[in-house]
Amino acid sequence: MAVCVVGSVALDDLKTPKGERKNLLGGSALHFSNAASLLTDVKLVGVVGDDFPVEGFDLFKKKNVVTEGLEVIKNGKTFHWSGYYEDDMNIAHTVSTELGVFADFTPKIPESYKKCDLLFLANIDPVLQLNVKKSMGKIFTMLDTMNFWISSKKNDLIKILKEIDILLVNEGEAKLFTGIDNVNKAALEFLKLGVKYVIVKKGAYGVSLYSEDFYFSLPSFPIKEVTDPTGAGDSFAGGFIGYLDYIKEINKKNLKTGLAYGTVIASFYVEGFGVEGLENVSKIDIEKRLNLYKEYVTLP
């Protein structure tokens, strides 16, 4: 029982209506690991420079995240993102992106990772994602991507869609990829490309899952203070995949429950800057909010 995640580990400078912070722990693989490790074992593949702070390694240690696959490049600079959010916290504005050692990232999967049951390919170059997928074999896989790759490497994305099980996109990405303005119609296009499940993230509005067999949709948990939306999507993915790995069986029922775990964990996530939202959150806190959430969304 373990999840393997491949993606970015970064440092973020950011500003939201709630404040401003520098050098926050960030990156998709880090946020995913931070969330998924609440529910299951996580093995991370990524790269950082030797400027990556000790608090980052401490976080992985505290969360029992295996970092055998986290390369540390001597004299290298860790991927650094700088950006801000205005009143509409659904939109991240980028000020600067310094790729650093991430520019030459070639994921190397340790032998011990090949026993993982689930794989999350966080948002990186789809060519690298395909290489990782091939080296990992028949593992159940969820893939995230972004506008940049849809615009620049769509053919590579189409190739990997045939190889994966779940595609995770937001509404804008689904529309950009398919050229279809109706998100429900757009999502179904991905199924034609060989994906089994499509999960569409709708920011503060919740999430929908599309498959040949069934459709499922959940609103978000009603947060009163969003402090920092960075990592919301990756923590959602972590909660979702973490639950599936914990429960061991991928079926309709567990996929639906997984979406609820993802939703609830993401709701904690955005309540703090960087990784702080989950800092003092226990498994019991998750279960408590999940029970509340069920009351909020269950029809009589």
Place this chain on the structure above:
Amino acid sequence: MAVCVVGSVALDDLKTPKGERKNLLGGSALHFSNAASLLTDVKLVGVVGDDFPVEGFDLFKKKNVVTEGLEVIKNGKTFHWSGYYEDDMNIAHTVSTELGVFADFTPKIPESYKKCDLLFLANIDPVLQLNVKKSMGKIFTMLDTMNFWISSKKNDLIKILKEIDILLVNEGEAKLFTGIDNVNKAALEFLKLGVKYVIVKKGAYGVSLYSEDFYFSLPSFPIKEVTDPTGAGDSFAGGFIGYLDYIKEINKKNLKTGLAYGTVIASFYVEGFGVEGLENVSKIDIEKRLNLYKEYVTLP
């Protein structure tokens, strides 16, 4: 068992990405009546000019909507709205608004209407809404409003909020009224002003209900072709209030189920221009889609 609705009856010229139509039957009270009459008896209060087409009266007749309170002004012009929607069907762009006889609308409530069990005050001047409410007495009341009244007559709105039971707003209206950017926090402000329940419409994203006792949220039904979003909010209100009137008791369970009826009826509504979305929809069709909807949103 009957619902009384006070609001506009209009003719609409509109353009959406799916086509262009002129002189469609429209107006908030008309759309509400068209929807609510699927589930219960409706009595309408409004005003039209003698240019209002026979098809409008035929619709009310077919749906058994009582029109004793619908004034017809000789040589008057019916309220005429002209507008368009672009790709984001959540936003209506107004080209022109000719109030016509609606400019001097003074709702007169027929004596026979005073036995109604529920009242829907559709979007009109809050001063008129308060007068109607006073003349109807202690009836359970839902009120809709819009940005225009929030900006120009906020004090009158605050007055009537103390007198009604449910406030129906969209996200933008909730934020504008309260000056609070977080919709969940904004909604709770209305409870402090004396409203028992606040329903926040989120367009294609669903709906949330806030009260002192409980919170409830539903995503929308996944429509593949939105033809014309005009009347979505009013048909939602019609389905919701229509169900509450039909089921007779206002409690937590019925409010939740009512939100589902509203959601499902609104999903039919936007599939056609003007009132066409419900044209061939029977009670059985509603129940069928409701059952499907429950599968789409119910956690295991």
